[in-house]
Amino acid sequence: QVRLVQSEAELKKPGASVKVSCKASGYTFTGHYMHWVRQAPGQGLEWMGWINPNSGGPNYAQKFQGRVTMTRDTSISTVYMDLSGLRSDDTAVYYCARDLGYGGYERYCFDLWGQGTLVTVSS
Amino acid sequence: EIVLTQSPATLSLSPGERATLSCRASQSVSSYLAWYQQKPGQAPRLVIYDASNRATGIPARFSGSGSGTDFTLTISSLEPEDFALYYCQQRSNWPPTLTFGGGTKVEIK
Numbered sequence: 402q403v404r405l406v407q408s409e410a411e412l413k414k415p416g417a418s419v420k421v422s423c424k425a426s427g428y429t430f431t432g433h434y435m436h437w438v439r440q441a442p443g444q445g446l447e448w449m450g451w452i453n454p455n456s457g458g459p460n461y462a463q464k465f466q467g468r469v470t471m472t473r474d475t476s477i478s479t480v481y482m483d484l485s486g487l488r489s490d491d492t493a494v495y496y497c498a499r500d501l502g503y504g505g506y507e508r509y510c511f512d513l514w515g516q517g518t519l520v521t522v523s524s
Numbered sequence: 525e526i527v528l529t530q531s532p533a534t535l536s537l538s539p540g541e542r543a544t545l546s547c548r549a550s551q552s553v554s555s556y557l558a559w560y561q562q563k564p565g566q567a568p569r570l571v572i573y574d575a576s577n578r579a580t581g582i583p584a585r586f587s588g589s590g591s592g593t594d595f596t597l598t599i600s601s602l603e604p605e606d607f608a609l610y611y612c613q614q615r616s617n618w619p620p621t622l623t624f625g626g627g628t629k630v631e632i633k
Contacts, residue, residue, distance in 0.1 A: 436622075445611065445625075445626050445627050446560075447624070448621075448622040448624065460619060460620070462622075463621075496567055496568075498568075501570070501573060501579075507620075508573060509556065509615035509620050509622055510558035510570060510613060511558075511568070512570045512573075512579060512580070514568060514569075515567065516567060517567055
């Protein structure tokens with residue numbers, strides 16, 4: 402079954418860091434870029450960046466440069482998104498989302514999504 | 525950064541009616557425009573990519589059109605399961621940066 406399964410919800414204090422995982426199954430993990438998208442409560446979607454699971458190379462949205470780190474572990478088909486310096490406005494559901502393109506032909510849109518991980522930042 | 529503006533914010537229609545959703549880009553995005561459907565408590569679902577290509581499993585009543593700065597998602601005859609939020613998304617040129625529109629809610633009249 403082709404799917405992405407994310408880690409459980411997190412509650413963090415301001416200034417802390419959070420690491421969200423996303424495990425892929427049912428397809429060639431290294432064949433598709435993986436993106437991270439977040440959605441604050443009642444708000445729209447915000448793209449955070451991507452990681453190339455083959456090379457490990459990331460590309461981050463300018464807004465998150467210096468605060469976000471995306472990594473992967475090919476041995477367990479899992480990508481991670483680490484966000485530091487958390488603020489209350491980082492409270493959101495964080496999604497991993499697979500790029501539609503395959504094998505170096507990225508399409509930069511998302512055909513498979515994880516179930517989302519709620520990260521709550523509160524003192 | 526390219527800004528996507530969706531209109532209207534809310535579309536109130538009855539089942540069987542035609543829905544026309546608009547997405548306008550602040551500068552040309554060629555045909556690099558996708559549409560997503562999102563229902564409450566669920567992750568988004570890809571509906572259209574590259575402006576006019578239906579994603580896998582999407583019914584033929586969904587169609588996309590446009591290029592450059594003006595795009596349209598049309599649902600030819602609304603089914604009960606089509607009432608949802610719809611977002612457009614673009615990717616700009618190198619380095620690719622992706623942005624979403626603010627969304628259009630299609631609600632039952």
